[in-house]
Amino acid sequence: MLLTPAATAPAGAENAQQAILTDNAKPDTIKSDAAKPAMPAAGKSREAGAASVDNAGATPSANPTQPDNQGPAKSLTDKAIEKVKQAAKTASDIFSRVPCLPPKGAPRTVGSLPRVAHKLAAGEPVVIVAFGSSSTAGYGTSSPEFTYPNRLAAQLHRKYPTADITIINRGHGGDDAPEMMQRLQTEVIDMHPDMVIWQVGTNAVLRNLDPDATVQLVQDGVARIQATGADVVLVDPQYSPAVTEHQENASKMVKLLGRVGQLRHIGVFPRFEVMRQWHENQALPIDSFVIADGLHMNDWGYACFAQLLGDDIIRSVGQIKLGINVPSSAQVNRPM
DSSP: OOOOOOOOOOOOGGGGEEEEEEOOOOOOOOOOOOOOOOOEEEEEEESSSOOOOOGTBBOOOOOOOSSSGHHHHHHHHHHHHHHHHHHHHHHHHHOOOSOOOTTOOOOOOOOOHHHHHHHHHTTOOOEEEEEHHHHTTTOOOOOOGGOOOHHHHHHHHHHSSTTTTEEEEEEOOTTHHHHHHHHHHHGGGOOOSSSSEOOOOOOHHTTTOOHHHHHHHHHHHHHHHTTTOOOOEOOOOOOHHHHHHHHHHHHHHHHHHHHHHHHHHHHEHHHHHHHHHHEEEEEEOOGBBBBBTTTSSSSHHHHHHHHHHHHHHHHHHHHHHOSSOOTTTTTOOOOO
16 A cells, blocks of 8 residues: 655755756646646756756856845845745645545555666666656646656655656646657657656546547557566546546546556556545545646645655565565566
8 A cells, every 4th residue: 555655845955856858738638717837847957955946937046256246136046045945835834734645445556666676776877757748747736846747856866865866757738648659759768767657548538539549559658668678657547527527438547547557567556546535535625636627736736646656666666675575577578
């Protein structure tokens, strides 16, 4: 089962080496004028303490050698740094307002991650690609640093502070398996990842695409990724009003993605079930974790999702490093 999460610190306050390489954060099929989402940054951001945030509109940098006669510029820098610190404070107490609890009765979701475990044990760099649609790009967050890939990077760097871990955000709003397969080679495989987190299925449900055909594409894509030796984790659709309006297709998509996980011996993070339990078991109102469009998650939703996913990754890596709970199928289709 998923581990109980610790309080999440903000991505901006971590020594996180992150590559956010897309600025395409258009929403999925449904959007709302009431939602003003943040857009992921283009370029690479290395954040330490009150670090620079490329897409925040200002790049604060303390320069002790700056001449005293440049007071106005220094003042602007101080303001920018203060803005980053305030965002960090807001993020750090996000779970003190609403706790992020693991789902009850959830199976072991992420599965075996031999490639990542071996690289961490050997002290080698680890590259993770977050592949998906607007949930990966971060539509609905109040700041680019609060996307799930950024929060996940911060969590992994807290756990492995000396490791060289890079997370590349390949989220494109509106995409599903047909579009993702077109960019799989150039945006994922060519990055030579050690792990791919593939969030898929939501737009297929919203667009009434055939679940069987969609999942066949996903299975083909997973096979191509595994042929490179990378670990793979699938993330199924979110539980939100726009998705549950298509209950039959949504349920079928969740089940079929779970079947891909079994067939390909990979993990599937059960986002649909996790979010359903937020609402039905924790009695959280939908609008406490979904924005006004009824589809995308808000800051708290992304933070809890990232925290639980990170807990699973950390646990799975730890089990492999200890030589326990490694199924005989762990190395199937994973040439090292």
